[in-house]
Amino acid sequence: MGGEANSRAHRIGEVILALKGVSLAFGGVKALSDVSFDVREHEIRAIIGPNGAGKSSMLNVINGVYHPQQGTIRYLEREYHDMDPHEVAVSGISRTFQNLALFKGMSVLDNIMSGRNLKMHSNIVMQALRMGPALREEIEHREVVEGIIDFLEIQAYRKTQVGRLSYGLQKRVDLARALAMEPRVLLLDEPMSGMNMEEKQDMCRFILDANDHFGTTIVLIEHDMSVVMDISDRVVVLDYGKKIGDGTPDEVRANQAVVDAYLGVSH
Amino acid sequence: MAENLAGLDTFPKLLLHHARTRPERPAIREKDLGIWQTWSWHRFADEVRSLACGLEAHDFKRGDHLAIVGDNRPRVYAAMCAAQCLGGIAVPLYQDAVATEMAFPIQNAAITHAVVEDQEQVDKLLEILPQCPTLAHIYFDEPRGMRHYAQPQLMSCDKLVELGGESFRRDPAFLEGEIAKGVGSDTAAMFFTSGTTGVAKGVVLTHYSLIDRARAAAEMEGLTDADVVLAYLPPAWIGQNIFSYAQPFVTGYCICCPESAETVMSDMRDIGPTYYFAPPRVFEALLTQVSIRMEDASALKRSLYRYFMEVARKVGGEILDGGSVGAMDRLLYRLGDAIVYGPLRNVLGMSRVRVAYTAGEAIGPDLFRFYRSLGINLKQLYGSTETCVFVCVQPNGQVKADTVGPAVKGVELSFTPERELLIRSPGLFKEYYRNPEATAASKDAQGWFHTGDAGYMDADGHLKIIDRVKDVGKLADGSLFAPKYLENKLKFFPFIKEAVAFGHGRNRVCAFINMDMEAVGNWAEKRGMPYSGYVDLASRDEVYQLMRECIEKVNADLAAEPEIASSQIHRFLILHKQLEADDGELTRTAKVRRLHVGEKYAALVDALYDGKQVVHVEAQVRYEDGRTGSISADLKIRDAKTFPPVAARKAA
Numbered sequence: 001m002g003g004e005a006n007s008r009a010h011r012i013g014e015v016i017l018a019l020k021g022v023s024l025a026f027g028g029v030k031a032l033s034d035v036s037f038d039v040r041e042h043e044i045r046a047i048i049g050p051n052g053a054g055k056s057s058m059l060n061v062i063n064g065v066y067h068p069q070q071g072t073i074r075y076l077e078r079e080y081h082d083m084d085p086h087e088v089a090v091s092g093i094s095r096t097f098q099n100l101a102l103f104k105g106m107s108v109l110d111n112i113m114s115g116r117n118l119k120m121h122s123n124i125v126m127q128a129l130r131m132g133p134a135l136r137e138e139i140e141h142r143e144v145v146e147g148i149i150d151f152l153e154i155q156a157y158r159k160t161q162v163g164r165l166s167y168g169l170q171k172r173v174d175l176a177r178a179l180a181m182e183p184r185v186l187l188l189d190e191p192m193s194g195m196n197m198e199e200k201q202d203m204c205r206f207i208l209d210a211n212d213h214f215g216t217t218i219v220l221i222e223h224d225m226s227v228v229m230d231i232s233d234r235v236v237v238l239d240y241g242k243k244i245g246d247g248t249p250d251e252v253r254a255n256q257a258v259v260d261a262y263l264g265v266s267h
Numbered sequence: 268m269a270e271n272l273a274g275l276d277t278f279p280k281l282l283l284h285h286a287r288t289r290p291e292r293p294a295i296r297e298k299d300l301g302i303w304q305t306w307s308w309h310r311f312a313d314e315v316r317s318l319a320c321g322l323e324a325h326d327f328k329r330g331d332h333l334a335i336v337g338d339n340r341p342r343v344y345a346a347m348c349a350a351q352c353l354g355g356i357a358v359p360l361y362q363d364a365v366a367t368e369m370a371f372p373i374q375n376a377a378i379t380h381a382v383v384e385d386q387e388q389v390d391k392l393l394e395i396l397p398q399c400p401t402l403a404h405i406y407f408d409e410p411r412g413m414r415h416y417a418q419p420q421l422m423s424c425d426k427l428v429e430l431g432g433e434s435f436r437r438d439p440a441f442l443e444g445e446i447a448k449g450v451g452s453d454t455a456a457m458f459f460t461s462g463t464t465g466v467a468k469g470v471v472l473t474h475y476s477l478i479d480r481a482r483a484a485a486e487m488e489g490l491t492d493a494d495v496v497l498a499y500l501p502p503a504w505i506g507q508n509i510f511s512y513a514q515p516f517v518t519g520y521c522i523c524c525p526e527s528a529e530t531v532m533s534d535m536r537d538i539g540p541t542y543y544f545a546p547p548r549v550f551e552a553l554l555t556q557v558s559i560r561m562e563d564a565s566a567l568k569r570s571l572y573r574y575f576m577e578v579a580r581k582v583g584g585e586i587l588d589g590g591s592v593g594a595m596d597r598l599l600y601r602l603g604d605a606i607v608y609g610p611l612r613n614v615l616g617m618s619r620v621r622v623a624y625t626a627g628e629a630i631g632p633d634l635f636r637f638y639r640s641l642g643i644n645l646k647q648l649y650g651s652t653e654t655c656v657f658v659c660v661q662p663n664g665q666v667k668a669d670t671v672g673p674a675v676k677g678v679e680l681s682f683t684p685e686r687e688l689l690i691r692s693p694g695l696f697k698e699y700y701r702n703p704e705a706t707a708a709s710k711d712a713q714g715w716f717h718t719g720d721a722g723y724m725d726a727d728g729h730l731k732i733i734d735r736v737k738d739v740g741k742l743a744d745g746s747l748f749a750p751k752y753l754e755n756k757l758k759f760f761p762f763i764k765e766a767v768a769f770g771h772g773r774n775r776v777c778a779f780i781n782m783d784m785e786a787v788g789n790w791a792e793k794r795g796m797p798y799s800g801y802v803d804l805a806s807r808d809e810v811y812q813l814m815r816e817c818i819e820k821v822n823a824d825l826a827a828e829p830e831i832a833s834s835q836i837h838r839f840l841i842l843h844k845q846l847e848a849d850d851g852e853l854t855r856t857a858k859v860r861r862l863h864v865g866e867k868y869a870a871l872v873d874a875l876y877d878g879k880q881v882v883h884v885e886a887q888v889r890y891e892d893g894r895t896g897s898i899s900a901d902l903k904i905r906d907a908k909t910f911p912p913v914a915a916r917k918a919a
Contacts, residue, residue, distance in 0.1 A: 146300035151411075156529035158301065201892075209412055 012233065013041035016217055017062070017185060022071030024057055024241075031057040032068065032241045039185070044211050044218045046228040049238035050261060055221040056098065058238065059187050062219070063095055064088040076184075089118060094178040095187035098221075100170055104163035108154060108173050109145065111162055115180030116141040148176050151213070152206055168199035172206070179210060186210070188220040192227055200224070204231050225262065229253065237261065272482075272517070276451030277474040279315070279352040281516040283446065286312035289519055292492060295341045298526035298534055306341050308519070314341070314428065316442055318349035321431025322380060323441075325404050329354035329448075332376040332457065334402075336360045336369070336392075337384025339498040339524040342408045342424055344512055346382040347456065351474070352446050357456040358469070359503040361855050365893065366391040368467075372459050373399045375469055376700060382424065385409035393418060451475035457700055458505050458652045469700030470505075470652045480655035480694035481513035483676050487660060488622045490542060492519035495619075497540045499524075499531045504856065505652040506626065510544050513655075535616030543623040547630040548857060550645075553615060554634060555761055559789055575603035576640075583608075583640025588664050608641045617643050624648050624660075627856060629732070629751075631759030632668035639666065647671045649730060653709070653716055654678075655694035659730045670729035680730065681715065687736045688722050689715040721749075738861065740771030746833040748776065750861060753834055756824065760817040761786045765846050765853075767864050769872055770834065777838045777875035779868070780814050781846050787813070802900050805841045811905050814841060818907040825910075832912035838875050839907060840882070842868075843900040849889045871902065880904055 018038040024031045032054045039045045047055050060066040062073065064083040073080045075091065083091075094115070102111050120127070120141065126134035149155055152172050157165060162173055171191060178186055191207065192200045208231055210216050222228045228235060229249040237245035237252055239261040245252050252258055270288070275281045285294070290309035297304050306314070327333065333350035335357055337343045347357035358376060360369055362384065369391060372378070379401050383389055389407050396402060407413055408424045435442060455474040459467045484490075498511035511522040520542070525534035561572050582596045592600075612618045623638070623645040630647065638645040644663065649671035650656035658680075661672030674680050679691040691714050698706040709717050721739050722732040733739070734751040742748050750768040753776065757766035764783040770776035782805055790813070791798055798804040822835040846852040852864050865872055867886075874882035885899040 143300070146302075150300055153527065155298075155301070155526045156533070212414060213411065 011215075012043045015039070016041040016076060017219075018074040019062070020072050020074070022058075022061060022068045022073070024054075024061060024066055024068045030241050031066075032061070032238075034071070035238070035241070035243045036071075037236045037243065037246055039217060039219055040233075041184075041217055042211070042215050043233040044207065044220065044231055046232035046235045047219065047221045047238060048223065048225060048228055048235055051223065052240075053238040053261075054241040055223075055238055056189060057241075059095065059189055059219070059221055062088075063093065063187060089181065092181075092184035093187065094181040094183035094185075096171075096174040096178045096189055096191060098189040098193060100174055102162045102170060102174055102177070104161070106162060107159050108157045108162055108165070108176075109149075109159065111173055112145045112148060112176045112180050113141060115177035116145065118181060144182070145176075145180055148179050151179075151209070152176050168195050168202075171195065171199075171203065175203075175206065175210075179214070179216070182214070183216060185217045185219065188218060190221055190223070192222060192224055200227060207231060270519075276478065277351065277446070277449040277453065278348055278455060278478070278512075278516050279446045279449060281478070282308075282312050282315060282348055285516070285519050289492060292519065293521040294515065294519075295344065295522055295524065296538075297341055297524040298530070298537070301526075303523070303537065311341070311345060314345045315348045315352060316435050317428040317431040318342075318345055318382075318424070319352040319431065319442055319445075320435040321427035321429075322349055322355075323353055323445075324430055324434050325380065325427075327353055327355055327380050327404075329445075331355045331380065332358050332378045334358050334360055334369075334373060334376075334378045334381035335383075335502070336381065336388045337362050337408065337502070338528070339500075339502055339507070339511065339522075340384060340408060341524065342382070343384065343502055344522075346406075346424075347512060350380075351449070351455055352442060354445065354449055354453060356454045356471075358459075359456070359501075359508065360459065361501050361503040362388065363501070364391075364855065365849070366394040370395040370398045371467055372469065373402060376457065377401045380404045380406075382406045383408070386412040389413065389416065389421065393420075396420070449474070451478070454697065456508070458503065458508070460652050468702055468705055471697040471700050472652075472655060473697055476655050476694045476696070477509070477513045478517060479677065480657045480675075480692070481509055481517045483694075484657045484660060485514055485518050487662070487675065488542075490514065490518045490520060490622075492521075494518065494520040494541045494621075495538060496520060496522045496542050496544075497525065497531070497535050497538055497616075498522045499528075499535075500544070500546075501855075506544060506656055509656045510542070532616065536613070539616065539619040541619050541621045543617065543620050545623070545625060546627040546856075547625050547634065548628070550625060550630065550638060551634055551761075554637060555783075555786055557611070557615075558761070559785075562789075562793075572607055575599075575607040576637075578603050579608060579640035580636065583642065584636055584666075587639055587642060587644060588666060604642065612641055612643060615643075617641075620644065622646065626650065626656075626671075628858065629755040630668075631755075633759065635668045649732065651718065653696045653718075654690055654692055655696075657694065658690055658692065661729075665727070665729075667727075667729060670725055670727075670731045672730065673728045674730070680724070682723065683717075685736055686721040686723060686733075686739075688718045688720045688730070688732070690718060691715050742770055742776070742833060743772060743774045744833065747831055748834055749831060752831065753778070753821070753825075753836065754859070756821045757817065760820075762790065762813055763817060765859055767846075767859055767861055768834075768836065769865060769875065773876060775837045776834050777872075778818070778836050779864070779871065780818075780839055780841045782810060782814065782841055784845070801845070802843045802898065805843055806900065806903065808903075811841060811903060814839065815905060815907050822907060822909050827913045835909040836907055837909060838904055840871060840875065840902045840904045843884060843902060844886065844888060844898055847888070850887075874904060 015038045020036045022035045023033050047058055049055050061068050064085040122134040122137050154172055192203050211218050235249055235252045237258045245255040245258040275284050285308040291307050293305045294308040294311040295306040333355050335343055335346050350357045360372055392405055405420045406422050406424045406427050410423050451474045453474055454471050455477055457469045457471050459469050496510055500507040502508055515522055523538045525531045578599050582592045582600055585592050620643055623643055626648045646661040646666055649659040657675045658678050659672045660675050677693050681689040695716050719736050720732050721734050721736045725731050734749040738750055740748045748770045753768040754766040757763050762783055765781035767779040818836050825835050826832050848855050871882055882902050884902055887895055887897050889895050
């Protein structure tokens with residue numbers, strides 16, 4: 001494991017995404033207060049913290065679902081105060097959801113194809129009629145999608161309705177759809193929640209492989225510490241909306257504030 | 268169609284022949300990225316040439332062994348042939364073996380070069396590298412995940428092909444010369460036996476014996492280059508290797524590699540193979556699936572299915588064998604074919620199957636007849652790694668559920684007084700690699716191979732196998748005890764996955780039962796019986812009752828066979844875990860290692876015989892990732908009813 005991490009480390013590039021002094025409140029409830037951290041190109045960056053620490057809010061801020069009251073987001077040399085989700089998606093950030101947001105009645109293939117939506121140029125009429133250019137385009141997209149199906153080893157379920165798959169497989173399809181956008185940055189919201197040990201190990205491998213193979217920068221939220229520590233390059237720790245730790249897994253593990261937040265501290 | 272293959276006494280020569288005479292015909296298809304990609308004979312030969320020249324550039328010499336580890340992929344077979352082009356020996360290893368199991372073959376044959384499928388296999392070989400210092404080159408087919416491996420032994424197959432392609436273009440005559448140097452008596456391949464009987468042995472097979480047997484069977488079944496085979500069993504197993512390497516090289520037919528292990532069923536439907544092989548367990552699993560799905564079907568479909576399957580059971584086999592069947596039954600069968608059998612064959616991917624074989628284990632008579640009654644020409648064959656498979660095959664029209672057919676052309680059979688089957692055939696192995704004692708023990712001076720199987724010829728000259736000679740034992744009162752025979756009878760019930768019978772030297776027979784989780788789970792679900800998992804379900808009284816009924820049926824059957832009537836099962840228990848190859852309880856080909864199981868669970872065996880009602884067990888299990896854990900449970904032991912022997916119905 002160590003050797004692998006080292007050989008990846010040299011590929012980690014410049015800061016691609018930076019958040020500065022981000023605060024988010026819902027009425028009187030402060031979800032995030034003055035959080036700053038950055039994400040470097042090609043790295044796997046984890047955001048961890050106990051329940052209600054503000055992890056998902058953080059992801060939603062990056063994703064443009066929530067607009068922070070204070071602070072800035074700098075992505076690819078551009079500074080935003082807020083973005084809207086569509087804009088974010090077009091700029092190369094895709095995400096998966098904690099509770100899955102797949103089209104349950106559609107096949108695995110169609111679900112993943114929907115991830116290519118932003119990349120399709122022919123208009124809806126041509127697509128519906130499968131006219132020349134639309135058909136050619138569909139074939140091109142299908143090729144990319146097949147590559148991802150192969151990558152995530154879900155060939156056996158191509159034509160299966162997503163609703164009939166196990167939860168672990170649905171999570172994999174969700175990841176496939178996000179990868180189909182060929183994102184520069186991939187936001188994963190608790191990719192391992194509700195999985196058994198074997199499924200977790202598989203998911204870890206897929207995340208590492210995606211990072212390695214496509215060079216995708218990955219920001220992931222997880223509350224299972226052990227999993228995160230194994231695959232992340234750097235970890236941000238949130239607690240009650242504040243950042244209480246930031247650094248390599250080893251640094252974070254040694255951080256007293258983090259240990260207290262996770263294990264509770266006697267007062 | 269009679270092709271002149273005279274003088275083509277090695278696989279590389281046959282390959283060049285096909286590349287010349289049918290360059291654009293498909294040799295191998297592989298489903299990749301959702302599309303069947305075709306390798307013509309021409310392209311296949313090119314790939315082989317490049318691989319061979321690449322290997323040569325890396326110092327692979329005549330007589331060297333090439334380890335090949337991977338699932339069915341074009342490169343796996345191309346690599347086999349590449350080694351043979353240079354006068355080397357292909358050594359396919361089981362791709363699902365754990366690393367330590369691979370160390371022995373590599374040490375045994377001092378293997379220097381290996382072609383493997385992917386990262387998983389590379390990891391295994393790297394793990395055992397310290398024990399296998401000879402291994403200097405590892406080539407991997409699938410580059411995914413391999414980017415950060417810096418070991419000097421590693422190289423991708425793509426690179427090897429590129430390297431070899433260049434050197435081939437520089438000097439094309441070299442490889443032609445190497446191929447021409449090969450003769451039929453050269454060793455072509457070495458297969459490590461699964462080790463039902465202890466440590467693995469490398470079975471050395473020559474080009475001549477492999478080609479001879481492949482051809483004899485192909486001629487018998489009339490195989491041509493229009494046939495299609497789905498290659499989905501491990502290439503390291505001789506059967507798969509014969510069907511997807513030796514026979515296509517003899518006939519020029521096309522083999523198809525599925526996309527992944529999970530997609531075999533749907534890929535089979537895509538392809539529609541005409542020539543099919545599966546061990547009984549695959550046929551069994553398919554039937555279980557069909558039965559379960561039929562139970563969930565609508566009432567109309569269920570009753571149609573039931574009605575027409577009854578028709579098929581009555582006349583289907585007879586029609587397939589060309590027997591005489593009344594006009595009314597024929598008409599009914601034809602109707603059934605249109606609405607039940609045809610669609611069912613299609614779902615099974617067997618619409619185009621002309622010849623289907625099963626072997627490796629005894630097949631249940633009901634199961635066997637089920638497929639035949641659907642109009643699928645399923646037949647049994649007998650053979651082993653040492654005989655290049657084909658010893659006996661049931662000819663069309665002479666198919667019986669309980670025999671394996673008469674000897675194939677070229678094979679002589681004989682028996683020892685202990686009923687051990689002896690074989691003399693052009694397909695016999697040369698030797699066990701570096702194991703002269705074992706070779707001498709199984710191949711005598713007259714060239715007879717001692718199979719270790721006990722059996723006899725029936726009145727029609729068909730071979731009937733009852734058990735392994737060494738397993739055929741005696742009860743304390745001296746009566747015959749054939750455990751395998753009992754176990755097979757038990758396993759023919761869908762609820763029983765495996766059974767292990769004990770009785771040699773004892774006063775009566777007792778058995779371990781391994782329930783079939785899928786079938787019993789479904790059964791429990793249907794009755795609204797809640798359970799928390801395997802261990803829980805296996806310990807339910809209802810399940811014990813279910814198993815007892817199965818056992819009592821077997822006992823009733825046995826009572827009717829005077830010779831083994833005293834082998835009726837008196838007591839049994841249901842094991843708390845599935846028997847697993849990873850725990851050493853099954854061989855890699857899923858055969859029970861009875862002795863090992865008996866030793867491992869000695870406490871349970873004792874409990875069966877000392878009259879206890881409950882026994883506590885704590886067993887170590889090995890997970891797929893190599894970790895170990897333990898399961899503990901209290902197992903109940905129950906009695907089964909036995910029956911007084913029935914007087915022989917027929918005069919002997």
